[in-house]
Amino acid sequence: MTQAFDAAAQQTLLEARVADALEQARRLGADACEVGASVDQGAEISVRMGEVETVELARDQGIAVTVYVGKRKGSASSSDAGEASIRAVVEKAIAIARHTGEDPASGLADAELMATEFPDLEVHHPWQLTTDEAIELALACENAGRAVEGIANSDGAGVSSGEGVRVYGNSHGFLAGQRGSRHSLSCMLIARDEQGMQRDYDYSSVRDPALLASPEAIGRSAAERTLRRLGSKRPATGRLPVMFAPEMAGGLINHLLGAIAGGALYREASFLCDSLGKPLFPEWFSLGEKPREIGAMASAAFDNDGVYTRDNLFVDGGRVASYMLSAYSARRLGMTSTGNAGGARNLRIQAPLDSQRELLERMGRGVLVTELMGQGVNGVTGDYSRGAAGFWVENGEIQYPVEEFTIAGNLNDMFANLLGVGDDIDTRGSVHSGSWLIDNMTVAGG
Template structure:
């Protein structure tokens, strides 16, 4: 293992370096300055076919300095938190600021918005795990998956564990810091039959290692997901209801938030420009963030500008209630920051939930999508087109696996055509959602529907 990570000592060091950078920037003539610093340490192991493949010990550190001279901005960064490196970064940022153009929207977030409430959000859970123990867990995970009848090969299992500290300070006098941890275990397996080879995977992720799934369970679930893909065929071409697996439904939420982001809005690069108050979803659907949720994956009391985070409602009973803004994008749009510099934190859906089988019954005939490929999402128009694999559904029942097809639609139409959400909520990331059933999309497969 790497040298033990002393989080309190690292936190104190980064806070000291941030204050030194602020003082130096002021001394050199900056009107304002902000500093972000972080250090992370972890271990990752991967095994394959019962043998150790890699052991990676990592330690990453960085400090970024931004200075403001009038309405001019300069930024510089370093991977070294030593005093000499920080001085060099501040001096470089000052030199850059002297040559950049003036930007009336540039500057720190308003001082009155700085965070003052710093509760313990229970997001730091170090895992005292030796390299040998990490290898044993990964081997147990892969072995359980390989032991399932029908599995013919393995891409291996991987375990990673890490913790870190982040600090943000600015010349308003704000100084905030937070310790955090993240741990994960994954397994990818291969099966083969007369129609060819298939692969799939499963994983578990949590801030607290005690909340990780049992390694053997992850391996077995990876095997089950792989085996169910055998015998895949191309589906018919036509327009059908589409059921998105929970992890893919989270991606649709991500597409929505990308369109609500201030940067896309002030550049006029979003299909949701000037749409506040408009209905986008059915009136039973609401979406909000919970940045102060204890123990959650993206919890933080302050955003990347030091602004106090808050519960924001982005979709309220189907209507677009709020954009996702930093101070800079808010100024460009002549609005107010929503405390979202750095993005949304812990997105949660409020809606009636149905059992996945009930959604299949409601679908009747259509496509259940379990994997997407490609990046065919146009944030300007909302057009959506992705390669996919999944299952064909008839009379509300899964019939056979399908592959090598494309699903296409438009995000706005897909959102308004949301029929139901499953209670199979995926809680492994910062977006919690179950399956999404969309009323109709174009499925491009092998043959025309009769």
């Protein structure tokens, strides 16, 4: 489906170009330099109503150079990583640095924090898939969904496959690369009743294509998810428990990560400033990252500063145990990098897990949220307000679908009011989570 991609040869080439950029920066008078280069290649095909809609092939590459002249910093980048372009990028970065103000926190991460071990994390699994084979997979997925009684239309099915290489180096002598792949299969379907149309979808996303869910299973699941939304009503308004489906609970974890990220903290733009050691969740809840987990979606041996990655506990026994820091944000806060330049990797919850049935029984009466809309989250205050859709729950049983309502609260209160976590863990992304049951939220419906 794509042109041949020799990841090993691409890594060797990128390493040579990064080394060249570092040497040119040294010759041109930079006190320190760091360079990142990457190349990615992939293909996407989509079908709709039994016909091929799109076949897209893409190849992207780039190089980014950051230089330090004293405490002055300059950055420049280019999508052309040829020799002439590299020199031009380095020269531009140095020119920018000479005209910027000094920043005491600027500079490379400390040399002693550089990664020195690079285990095979098994995140690169090329897929030798032809265009015809990809079309067959997408058609099989869509056809399985359209064959389910009640499905009226389709928004299509798609196959995506890509792999890439990234290399990072700096003037500490650090130079390393990592290869990776990502493959997915998805389907979105439409159903109709007297109230109008409803749509929903399902997908599978993996590093190793051998682990993709079958196209038939994805199509049927997309159909079932679509049909169960027919007959939606607006829920009652009140203070109610809310259960977030696994995909939605992952979003809550991302809000937490944004609040403990060093950039938000040193700007004092987080509701979790000065929160280290303070209670945030119930005592039975812990949350950490496992950046070197074999085969996981965000595994890496080093972060974007070249700092070695390690397991970090961000919440331990309900208390904020660590911030999420790059070299720069750590300096701004008077702390040490946690190996999180570029974000957290492979978030995992440590908590007693309950079945969805147990969580629904504990809820009694409330709403199960399966879709969220809008961007109503204030990272400074923690105020939370989102449009939602899902299901009404009464006496611990799902009664009917609901839509066109709002859920609201404050993340501090929501985290403290976490009643349970489900064992229905969504493993398709970097954040692995089951359902979250949160008490006492405002639900505004009809």
